[in-house]
Amino acid sequence: MSQIEMIDLSKSYNKQKNVLDKVDLFIEEGEFFVLVGPSGSGKSTLLRMIAGLEEITSGTLKMNDQIVNHLPPKDRNLSMVFQNYALYPHLSVEQNILFGLNAKKVDKQEQKRRLLETAEMMGISELLKRKPKELSGGQRQRVALARSVVSEAPLCLMDEPLSNLDAKLRSQMRLEIRRLQKKLGMTMIYVTHDQVEAMTMGDRIMVLNDGKIQQIGKPITLYNEPANLFVASFIGSPKMNMGKAVFHADLNQLVIEETIHLDIDAVTYEIPSDSNVTIGIRPEHLYPGTLNNTSHEIEVINVEQLGNDTLIVFGVGKEIWTAKWPGQWDVQVGEKIPIHIAIENLSFFNSDTGLLIKPATTSKQHEVVTA
Ligand SMILES: Nc1ncnc2c1ncn2[C@@H]1O[C@H](COP(=O)(O)OP(=O)(O)O)[C@@H](O)[C@H]1O
Numbered sequence: 001m002s003q004i005e006m007i008d009l010s011k012s013y014n015k016q017k018n019v020l021d022k023v024d025l026f027i028e029e030g031e032f033f034v035l036v037g038p039s040g041s042g043k044s045t046l047l048r049m050i051a052g053l054e055e056i057t058s059g060t061l062k063m064n065d066q067i068v069n070h071l072p073p074k075d076r077n078l079s080m081v082f083q084n085y086a087l088y089p090h091l092s093v094e095q096n097i098l099f100g101l102n103a104k105k106v107d108k109q110e111q112k113r114r115l116l117e118t119a120e121m122m123g124i125s126e127l128l129k130r131k132p133k134e135l136s137g138g139q140r141q142r143v144a145l146a147r148s149v150v151s152e153a154p155l156c157l158m159d160e161p162l163s164n165l166d167a168k169l170r171s172q173m174r175l176e177i178r179r180l181q182k183k184l185g186m187t188m189i190y191v192t193h194d195q196v197e198a199m200t201m202g203d204r205i206m207v208l209n210d211g212k213i214q215q216i217g218k219p220i221t222l223y224n225e226p227a228n229l230f231v232a233s234f235i236g237s238p239k240m241n242m243g244k245a246v247f248h249a250d251l252n253q254l255v256i257e258e259t260i261h262l263d264i265d266a267v268t269y270e271i272p273s274d275s276n277v278t279i280g281i282r283p284e285h286l287y288p289g290t291l292n293n294t295s296h297e298i299e300v301i302n303v304e305q306l307g308n309d310t311l312i313v314f315g316v317g318k319e320i321w322t323a324k325w326p327g328q329w330d331v332q333v334g335e336k337i338p339i340h341i342a343i344e345n346l347s348f349f350n351s352d353t354g355l356l357i358k359p360a361t362t363s364k365q366h367e368v369v370t371a
């Protein structure tokens with residue numbers, strides 16, 4: 001069993017400002033937990049504190065209900081994979097993988113069993129006799145993963161393990177790591193600055209900014225109900241479109257960036273009464289307009305043809321917005337086109353605090369019918 005609890009965990013280097021500020025968190029056994037945030041937000045520091053490689057300034061760290069603040073790393077029963085995983089260049093793949101087990105004096109027979117099983121799982125059985133310099137980046141990455149998996153520790157910490165790989169290999173490895181974690185039933189704490197990785201891999205995600213927890217939750221919850229403007233713009237790509245919004249109760253109109261006037265049926269739709277409001281709308285919710293609905297004419301400033309989607313970029317007041325339309329659309333830069341905006345798709349935030357006031361009312365488009 002391997003559950004982890006943090007209570008008011010803080011860290012400061014040289015008694016300066018906290019790089020981690022009162023982190024409160026509970027990670028369940030067998031959970032794939034992703035720590036995501038921009039560079040410098042404190043992700044590696046937190047991971048290293050869990051590993052015991054970094055001193056805890058204040059607060060409590062528990063593993064399986066035991067306080068482990070001062071437990072040496074070797075006694076924490078965990079494995080770790082770093083971004084710049086170093087393999088020993090003079091050792092073969094096999095020797096690299098077994099290095100830790102040898103140090104722990106694990107029985108040779110047992111070593112052999114774990115080696116073959118892990119190599120098979122990671123698809124590197126053919127490479128065991130090679131030296132690291134005879135491997136591609138992706139193969140080296142797998143060896144580094146195998147070295148951590150072979151320890152069969154119930155807790156695995158990974159710090160941006162895929163950031164040195166190209167996009168195709170990255171998405172393949174995402175899948176493999178996820179499968180491996182499920183298969184072995186280990187608890188995973190996975191650090192990344194990549195919100196796609198966070199969305200696709202995590203059972204739950206924690207968004208960190210400037211050493212402070214912004215939100216913890218399931219990926220889809222963070223996407224649909226971001227707790228604040230930071231999470232709203234960090235999760236999702238292209239990012240959520242934002243704009244200042246003022247509600248004119250006398251006209252029943254919401255005016256966005258002094259440009260877009262939305263007629264509101266205020267009887268059925270309640271507009272938050274806060275005075276200083278920022279709205280957000282996802283690119284896929286800015287629909288192609290038609291003459292029959294309440295559309296807003298915009299001038300296209302850029303078009304990106306992605307093949308499966310078309311991104312249409314336009315200005316709204318001081319803001320630059322992106323609409324994402326499924327399929328291929330023949331739209332030209334400089335063209336004026338209608339865009340449909342539905343009030344239900346707006347998220348409302350308090351501009352002063354950044355906090356979410358009211359999320360968009362999303363509804364699942366497709367439900368899988370099972371017999
Ligand atoms: N050994 C150190 N001494 C002083 N400051 C440090 C040290 N390590 C990290 N920091 C600072 O702590 C903050 C968080 O760093 P880090 O945890 O590496 O962020 P991330 O992994 O999210 O990019 C940064 O501002 C960084 O400069």
Ligand SMILES: [Mg+2]
Pocket residue numbers: 043044045
């Ligand atoms: Mg880091």
